Amino acid sequence: MAYNKNLREGISTGSCAAAAAKGAALKLLNGVCPQSVEITTPEGRVLTIPVLDAPRGCGVVKDAGDDPDATDGLTIIAEVELGGGAGDITFAGGPGVGTVTLPGLKIPPGEPAINPVPRAMITEALRSVIGAQAAKVTVSVPGGEETAKRTFNPRLGVTGGISILGTTGIVRPMNEESILESLTLELNTHAAAGQEIIAISFGNTGEQAMRKAFGFEGRCAVQCGNYVGYMLDEAARLGFKRALLCGHPGKLLKVAAGTFNTHNRAGDGRLEALCTQAAIAGASPALVRELYECVTTENAMRIVRDNGLDGLWTALARITAKRCTDRSFGEMPAEAAFVDNDGKILGVSDGAEALAAALREIN
Numbered sequence: 001m002a003y004n005k006n007l008r009e010g011i012s013t014g015s016c017a018a019a020a021a022k023g024a025a026l027k028l029l030n031g032v033c034p035q036s037v038e039i040t041t042p043e044g045r046v047l048t049i050p051v052l053d054a055p056r057g058c059g060v061v062k063d064a065g066d067d068p069d070a071t072d073g074l075t076i077i078a079e080v081e082l083g084g085g086a087g088d089i090t091f092a093g094g095p096g097v098g099t100v101t102l103p104g105l106k107i108p109p110g111e112p113a114i115n116p117v118p119r120a121m122i123t124e125a126l127r128s129v130i131g132a133q134a135a136k137v138t139v140s141v142p143g144g145e146e147t148a149k150r151t152f153n154p155r156l157g158v159t160g161g162i163s164i165l166g167t168t169g170i171v172r173p174m175n176e177e178s179i180l181e182s183l184t185l186e187l188n189t190h191a192a193a194g195q196e197i198i199a200i201s202f203g204n205t206g207e208q209a210m211r212k213a214f215g216f217e218g219r220c221a222v223q224c225g226n227y228v229g230y231m232l233d234e235a236a237r238l239g240f241k242r243a244l245l246c247g248h249p250g251k252l253l254k255v256a257a258g259t260f261n262t263h264n265r266a267g268d269g270r271l272e273a274l275c276t277q278a279a280i281a282g283a284s285p286a287l288v289r290e291l292y293e294c295v296t297t298e299n300a301m302r303i304v305r306d307n308g309l310d311g312l313w314t315a316l317a318r319i320t321a322k323r324c325t326d327r328s329f330g331e332m333p334a335e336a337a338f339v340d341n342d343g344k345i346l347g348v349s350d351g352a353e354a355l356a357a358a359l360r361e362i363n
């Protein structure tokens with residue numbers, strides 16, 4: 001995704017936790033908390049991060065740069081306890097770090113909400129200091145429980161605090177104008193190559209799942225981020241004849257409900273779309289209620305599967321395709337496909353497979 005290079009970047013809570021943990025380990029060995037430490041992000045960038053002394057470890061103040069991040073200014077504290085010999089690094093959540101209570105997230109229920117990439121960053125930072133020695137890392141965030149009320153953690157079943165997040169270690173301030181410009185530019189490159197059909201996914205994970213599901217290998221696909229409506233409009237304007245929109249139910253259900261900006265603050269309707277079709281298909285009121293009360297889309301998908309309602313995804317794909325086609329007043333017919341993150345096809349609209357076959361021919 002494009003971002004505004006004139007805005008100041010920040011560091012993720014995962015980077016903060018990794019730096020705090022490294023500082024805490026150095027404090028254990030040397031008796032003094034360092035003023036700063038170096039960590040390496042998943043992208044290979046080396047960051048020098050200021051570290052603060054804390055009563056039982058070290059802390060790092062989250063700096064989100066120019067991004068409007070709810071966690072900006074919080075102090076991420078890590079406490080490190082060393083084991084007696086070689087072993088794993090384990091994680092615990094202190095005050096202000098949430099606990100996962102529902103399935104369907106990247107971390108299983110009962111675990112502190114420290115995501116996989118931050119865990120890997122913390123592990124790498126600690127290994128640089130303690131080698132193969134076993135250790136327990138406790139991450140806490142003063143004020144995190146109150147801050148979490150201004151995030152989507154309560155809706156995701158993460159209770160008691162914030163999540164320690166970040167896939168790149170860096171917070172890049174997003175600028176909508178530059179994002180939309182980059183989407184148009186990418187579409188232009190496909191149009192300039194004489195392409196008249198296009199596959200659209202929401203992001204990297206979605207594109208990988210789509211390519212696996214349909215066997216796409218060529219340069220036939222673009223990503224739209226949250227801006228699916230904008231991408232459909234631009235594709236029609238640029239003269240594309242057909243489009244295949246493919247995504248996980250967590251995103252595509254929003255489009256089925258008529259929401260063409262899938263950012264969580266712009267709109268939703270996922271459960272409403274799913275429950276409506278479940279009721280039409282004859283699901284009992286109790287089952288519809290169970291679906292409606294799901295906190296995560298993954299939970300709803302499990303209920304659909306366990307109750308033999310897999311046909312809902314085909315019905316919803318047809319609805320999604322119609323909404324996308326109607327958006328261009330039929331100028332650019334669209335097909336839709338629901339897939340999971342493993343690339344399994346859940347349901348497709350009537351012409352999706354034929355369009356996918358044509359897309360596979362693009363080099």
